[in-house]
Structures are given as structure tokens and as C-alpha cells.
Amino acid sequence: MSIDVSMLDKVMKKTLRTVEASKEQIFEIAESARKEHHNLVQEIQEVREKIGEVIDQVDGLELKYRQARARLMLVSKNFHQYTEDDIRVAYEEAHALQIDLLLAREQEKNLRKRRDDLEKRVRNLSETIKKAETLMTQISVVLGYLQGDLGQVEELLATAKQHQMMGLRIIQAQEEERKRVAREIHDGPAQSMANVVLRADLVEKMLKSEQAAEALRELQGLKEMVRLSLADVRRIIFNLRPMALDDLGLVPTLQKYIQTFEEQTTLQVELVVFGKEQALDSSFKAGLFRLVQECLTNVAKHARARFVQVKLEFQPDVLYLVVKDDGVGFSVEQAQRSGKSFGLLGMRERTQLLEGKMEITSAPHEGTKVFFQIPLKGD
Numbered sequence: 001m002s003i004d005v006s007m008l009d010k011v012m013k014k015t016l017r018t019v020e021a022s023k024e025q026i027f028e029i030a031e032s033a034r035k036e037h038h039n040l041v042q043e044i045q046e047v048r049e050k051i052g053e054v055i056d057q058v059d060g061l062e063l064k065y066r067q068a069r070a071r072l073m074l075v076s077k078n079f080h081q082y083t084e085d086d087i088r089v090a091y092e093e094a095h096a097l098q099i100d101l102l103l104a105r106e107q108e109k110n111l112r113k114r115r116d117d118l119e120k121r122v123r124n125l126s127e128t129i130k131k132a133e134t135l136m137t138q139i140s141v142v143l144g145y146l147q148g149d150l151g152q153v154e155e156l157l158a159t160a161k162q163h164q165m166m167g168l169r170i171i172q173a174q175e176e177e178r179k180r181v182a183r184e185i186h187d188g189p190a191q192s193m194a195n196v197v198l199r200a201d202l203v204e205k206m207l208k209s210e211q212a213a214e215a216l217r218e219l220q221g222l223k224e225m226v227r228l229s230l231a232d233v234r235r236i237i238f239n240l241r242p243m244a245l246d247d248l249g250l251v252p253t254l255q256k257y258i259q260t261f262e263e264q265t266t267l268q269v270e271l272v273v274f275g276k277e278q279a280l281d282s283s284f285k286a287g288l289f290r291l292v293q294e295c296l297t298n299v300a301k302h303a304r305a306r307f308v309q310v311k312l313e314f315q316p317d318v319l320y321l322v323v324k325d326d327g328v329g330f331s332v333e334q335a336q337r338s339g340k341s342f343g344l345l346g347m348r349e350r351t352q353l354l355e356g357k358m359e360i361t362s363a364p365h366e367g368t369k370v371f372f373q374i375p376l377k378g379d
Contacts, residue, residue: 023139030132037125040118047115054108061101068094175286197226250285251277251312254292258310265300268307275314278376287354288319288374294347295323295370303327303368314376321372329366 072090075082200223245253251273258269280288292310299308305327313320335344344360347370351358356374 019139023136026132026136026139030129030136033125033128033132037122037129040122040125044115044118044122047111047118051108051111051115054104054111058101058104058108061097061104065094065097065101068097175283197223197230200226245282245285245289249277250280250288253285253289254310254312257289257293258296261296261300267296267300267305269296270307270309271312272309273312273314275312277314280376284354284374284376287350288321291321291347291350291372292323294350298344299323299325299327299368302330305367317376319372319374319376321374322369324367324369326367329362329364329368331364332360332362 068090072094075087075090079087251271254271258271261267262269296308296310299305303325305325308323308325311320311322311324348358351372351374354374356372358373359371360368361371362368
């Protein structure tokens with residue numbers, strides 16, 4: 001077996017740079033998590049102090065409210081001894097204290113919920129920091145192996161298949177993490193924002209009876225802001241991990257993504273599907289979806305196209321994927337020589353991890369066609 005050591009040396013050096021960069025990124029993530037953890041701990045302390053203040057305020061208001069009610073009962077019981085103004089003042093005082101007490105209790109409840117949410121985030125960040133530190137240790141071990149003597153190249157080649165499977169498992173782990181984060185956001189901030197809108201509606205109805213026009217305008221602005229935030233969170237959820245992949249399958253998820261893609265760009269995208277979608281492994285569905293996503297992203301960034309066609313053909317053991325645009329095209333050979341086309345490089349590496357093949361046909365002013373042949377693996 002003939003081995004091009006110089007080429008392998010280039011690959012090893014490139015791998016080393018990538019792993020070192022990944023280690024630095026993980027370190028940055030860990031540092032960012034530590035800073036956020038520190039800030040959250042401080043915020044929790046501030047919230048706890050605020051809760052103490054509000055509790056004191058509630059206790060004081062409860063005492064004043066009981067005294068005001070006693071005063072109102074006395075005035076009402078002995079109405080012949082008091083004027084109408086005395087009765088009205090006693091009633092208004094009791095009513096105002098009742099409202100202040102209700103608002104203070106609601107503030108206390110919200111602060112306690114805020115404290116609980118912050119404490120949960122602190123626990124999650126602690127786990128993230130611990131995992132990042134463990135991962136940095138593991139990457140350091142990998143770097144030690146990769147920086148070893150090139151005389152062990154034959155042994156490394158013998159384990160190339162294992163490395164490929166490791167890469168596939170890494171992608172699967174990444175997609176599982178995306179899914180976890182997506183569900184966490186869905187079950188946390190998204191639900192909270194929806195609840196804020198509902199409660200804002202309730203407060204709006206209550207305030208209408210008091211004709212508090214200014215408060216109504218503020219609440220309406222708050223509702224609109226929360227609705228926009230909720231839309232952003234849902235967009236982030238979809239970008240992190242389209243949950244429809246597991247619920248509906250690859251084709252419906254692509255249809256939804258393409259619809260959103262068309263709304264955000266001036267491109268017209270046609271999805272053509274031949275054959276029946278099979279039950280695919282979750283990581284394979286995610287990998288195929290990312291290939292289409294990367295292709296369309298590259299078209300939107302570079303092709304200056306008007307029309308894109310995405311073809312999927314399901315065969316019993318293989319999937320054919322073609323993404324073709326009518327854009328300005330480019331020189332494939334020149335792009336490969338430059339080594340700067342990271343989008344194409346990422347698609348090629350993902351295709352290799354899926355044990356598939358990728359071909360690019362393009363020329364200046366003639367559009368671009370990207371062809372994938374991926375062996376299918378079911379659940």
C-alpha cells in the first residue's frame with residue numbers, strides 16, 4: 001500500500017490546528033459560562049434582598065389594611081355619628097390599601113419565581129462548566145496522540161475507520177445537544193413569554209375598568225415586544241434543532257424550512273421528491289437536513305440566483321440529493337485550490353462522515369449543481 005506521507009502530514013497538521021482551535025473555543029465557552037454564573041449568583045443575591053424588602057412591605061400593608069378595615073367597620077356601624085365624607089374617606093383608604101397589598105403580594109410572587117428560575121440556570125451553568133472542563137481534558141489527550149511521532153502513521157491508518165465512526169458519533173452528540181437546548185428553550189422562555197402575554201391581557205382588562213389610558217398603552221407595547229421575542233425564540237429553536245425532524249420526518253421539515261427561507265430571501269425554491277421517505281436514524285436525518293441547509297445558505301450568500309431546485313430521490317438503499325441554482329456560478333477548481341471555501345469543505349466533510357459522495361458542477365455564469373449520493377441507514 002503506497003502512502004503519501006507529505007499529504008498525510010498536511011492532513012495531520014490541519015487536524016491539529018482544528019483540534020487546537022476547538023480547544024480554545026471550548027475554553028471560551030467555559031469562561032463565558034463562568035462569567036454568566038458569577039453574574040447570576042450576584043443577581044440571585046439582589047433578588048433575595050428585594051424579596052426581603054417586599055415581604056416587609058407586605059407585612060406593613062397587611063397591618064395597615066386590617067386597621068383600615070376596622071376603621072371602615074366602625075364608621076359604617078356608627079354611621080349616624082360620622083359624615084358622608086368620613087365614610088367615603090374610610091372606604092377609599094381601605095380600597096387603596098387593598099390594591100397596594102394585592103400588587104405587593106404579586107410582586108413577591110414574581111420575585112420568588114425569578115429567584116427559582118435564576119437558581120435553576122445557575123445549576124445548569126455549573127453542569128455546563130463541568131462538562132466543558134471534562135471535554136477540554138479529553139481534547140488535550142487527543143492532542144497528545146495527534147502530536148506523536150509520524151512513524152506511527154500506519155497504526156493511525158489502521159484505526160481510520162474507528163476515527164470515522166468517532167466523528168459520526170460526535171455529530172450525533174452535537175445534534176442531541178441541539179435537540180436538548182431547543183426543548184429547554186421551548187419549555188422555558190417560550191412558555192414564560194406566552195404566559196406573560198396571557199397575564200398582560202388579564203391586567204389590560206382589569207385596567208380598562210379604571211380608564212388608565214397610559215397604563216393600557218404601556219401594556220400594549222409590552223405585549224407586542226413579548227410577541228416579537230416569542231417569534232425570535234421559536235426561530236432560534238428551529239435553527240438549533242428542527243424538532244419536526246423527529247416528529248414529522250425529513251421531507252416535511254425541509255418543506256417548512258424552504259418556506260421560511262423563501263420569506264427571508266428573494267429566492268424561489270422548488271422541492272421535488274421522488275420515492276417514499278423511509279424511517280431514518282435521527283442523526284442521519286439531521287445530517288441530510290444540514291446538507292440542504294448549507295447548500296441554500298451558500299446560494300443566498302454567493303450565487304446571486306433567482307431560482308433554486310432541490311431534488312430528493314429515495315431508493316431502497318441510497319438517497320440522491322441535487323441542489324441546482326441559476327446563479328453566477330464559479331470555478332470549482334479555483335475554489336478547491338484556494339482552500340478558503342469553508343462552506344464546500346464543511347459539506348464535503350459531512351458527506352464523508354455519512355459515508356456518501358459529493359460532486360459539484362459549476363462554471364462562471366452557468367449556475368451551480370451540487371450532487372450527493374448518501375447510503376441510507378434506517379432506525
